[in-house]
Amino acid sequence: MGKIQVLSALALLLVVYSVHATVYFREEFSDGDEWRSRWLDSKHKSDYGEWKLTAGKFYGDAEKDKGLQTSQDARFYASSARFESFSNEGKPLVIQFTVKHEQKIDCGGGYVKVFPADLDQAEMHGDSSYYIMFGPDICGYSTKKVHVIFNYKGKNHLIKKEIKCKDDELTHLYTLILNPDQTYIVKIDNEKVESGSLEDDWDFLPPKKIKDPEAKKPEDWDDHAKIDDTDDTKPEDWDKPENIPDPDAKKPDDWDEDMDGEWEPPMIPNPEYKGEWKPKQIDNPNYKGAWVHPEIDNPEYSPDSNIYKFDNIGVLGLDLWQVKSGTIFDNFLITDDLKEAEDIGNETWGVTKEPERKMKQEQDDIKRKEDEEKNKEQEMEADEDEDTDDDEEGDEDLDEEDETKEDKKDAFSEIEKDEHNPTWGGAANVVKGM
Numbered sequence: 001m002g003k004i005q006v007l008s009a010l011a012l013l014l015v016v017y018s019v020h021a022t023v024y025f026r027e028e029f030s031d032g033d034e035w036r037s038r039w040l041d042s043k044h045k046s047d048y049g050e051w052k053l054t055a056g057k058f059y060g061d062a063e064k065d066k067g068l069q070t071s072q073d074a075r076f077y078a079s080s081a082r083f084e085s086f087s088n089e090g091k092p093l094v095i096q097f098t099v100k101h102e103q104k105i106d107c108g109g110g111y112v113k114v115f116p117a118d119l120d121q122a123e124m125h126g127d128s129s130y131y132i133m134f135g136p137d138i139c140g141y142s143t144k145k146v147h148v149i150f151n152y153k154g155k156n157h158l159i160k161k162e163i164k165c166k167d168d169e170l171t172h173l174y175t176l177i178l179n180p181d182q183t184y185i186v187k188i189d190n191e192k193v194e195s196g197s198l199e200d201d202w203d204f205l206p207p208k209k210i211k212d213p214e215a216k217k218p219e220d221w222d223d224h225a226k227i228d229d230t231d232d233t234k235p236e237d238w239d240k241p242e243n244i245p246d247p248d249a250k251k252p253d254d255w256d257e258d259m260d261g262e263w264e265p266p267m268i269p270n271p272e273y274k275g276e277w278k279p280k281q282i283d284n285p286n287y288k289g290a291w292v293h294p295e296i297d298n299p300e301y302s303p304d305s306n307i308y309k310f311d312n313i314g315v316l317g318l319d320l321w322q323v324k325s326g327t328i329f330d331n332f333l334i335t336d337d338l339k340e341a342e343d344i345g346n347e348t349w350g351v352t353k354e355p356e357r358k359m360k361q362e363q364d365d366i367k368r369k370e371d372e373e374k375n376k377e378q379e380m381e382a383d384e385d386e387d388t389d390d391d392e393e394g395d396e397d398l399d400e401e402d403e404t405k406e407d408k409k410d411a412f413s414e415i416e417k418d419e420h421n422p423t424w425g426g427a428a429n430v431v432k433g434m
Contacts, residue, residue: 021337025083025316028331028348029053029066039068042078042319044125049075049325056102056328058359060352065171067098067330070108070322078124080317083334085117087311093178094341095134096333098349100171103326110165110320110327111135111147114334117314124317129154131310134176136165146186146193148176150202152307157202163194171356173331173349177338178308189353190345198307205304209295217293222286232279240274243267 029035035053042048049072059065070077099110114132115124133149133156146163149156163186166172175187184201186194199205217223249265257263318329331348335341 021335021340022086023333023335023337023340024086024313025081025332025334026344027081027333028064029068030063035068039079039081040121042080042124043122044078045076047075049077049322051077051079054328056100056326058102058356058363060171060355060359064348065328065330065352065356067100067328068318069328070325073325074323075325076126076321078317078319080115080119080121080124080315080319081332082117082121082315085312085314087309088178088180088313088336089306089309089311090180091336092180092338093308093310093313094175094333094335094338095132095178096173096175096331096335096341096345097135097329098171098173098331099136100169100328100330101138101167101326102169102328103324104169105138105167105322105327106324107139108320108322108324108327109135109137110329111137112329112332113317113319114310114313115315115317116310116312118312119315119317121315121317124319126319128319130156130317131313132176132178135174136172138165138167146174146188148184148186150198150204150307152202152204157204160201160203161194161196170360171328171330171349171353173345175341175345177341180308182305182308190342190350204307205302206298206300208298208301210298211293212296215294217291221291222284222288223291224284225287226281227284228279229282230279234277234279238274238277240272241270242273244270 027035027038033053039051041051049070051068052071053066054069055062055065055067056069068079095112095114097112101108101110111133112135113130114134115128115130119128129151131151133147135147136145137147138144144165144167146165148159148163151157166188173187173189175185175190177185177187179185182198184195184198185192244267245265246268247265251263251265255263313334316332316334331345333341333344335344
């Protein structure tokens, strides 16, 4: 009976788990082009970028790693998928997906948006109202962050913390957990990178406390910790000019005062200059410390235990801009169970991440070797070209030398002919002697 009771208890736990763990949306693109029947491209603009289904240039599994990839540079992208609407009231909300910037992205979004079910998917665009925006955004060196934006009472609120995203070319798993106790967790690659409370990390509500408008610092309140020493006096030899004429400078010899004006030596920093004199500081005997403005309860503050709650979640969308295309989105998941999300992350991204990394490394090694060989070939070609140029220059020198010898030979022949000419006798003999 003991074993039967234990088995019954385990079975009951499994039933309870299955009842409470709900997967609202899961997309892994495992059925090829059938994804097009589930995703709808926006028609709001006529020049949206096109998506293609691919695992990319490197991957852990050629089939499992297939996802939606941006395929055209400098384009907006807009596509979404619908699922049965639900409310996250009283339970966690987990949003999870993978992103691979295999193009080494320079500027572009890698985030998702969660919309209310009444979204017109065919007209989805950048100003369409959404519930949640979550995921990485990269642009240059300054912007490499994870967006966590919630819509509260019709206004989008950005997280006040800076969460750094991954900026390499590998696939990474992004997870947002929103709890009914008004707390949140952001995970990257199944590791927590940030957490806190909604009220503390967003400006959803007015502050609980404000400075008392009736309170004022007393007129006799002295908040200067240090004061000038009234007994300190400036030394008599203190005042020296900051710059002085260069004593080593001399008027140029070609200086013309009529043309150039009166000559003045250039100025140089004065080595005896001491700067502006200030009396030394001493402790203020009347110092009372920094005055702290008293605070009171903010009459405009009203707590709200439902900041986390969204009543009509029904669409997940990709609405983003990319300068350089090539990002792959995959393994989308929306559920109410943290453990389920972690397990699915390990079953998908967790299984293929190392094979993908290995394949990427192998491709990088091959590319590096090819570049090294190419550089060697270019260096050899450059050396050969240099040798050829040297040979050509040598040939030119030889030709010039031969021409010079011929010219001399011809000259001597002419001189020898002129030896018989009386007018050339002396000169001819002199030349021959040379």
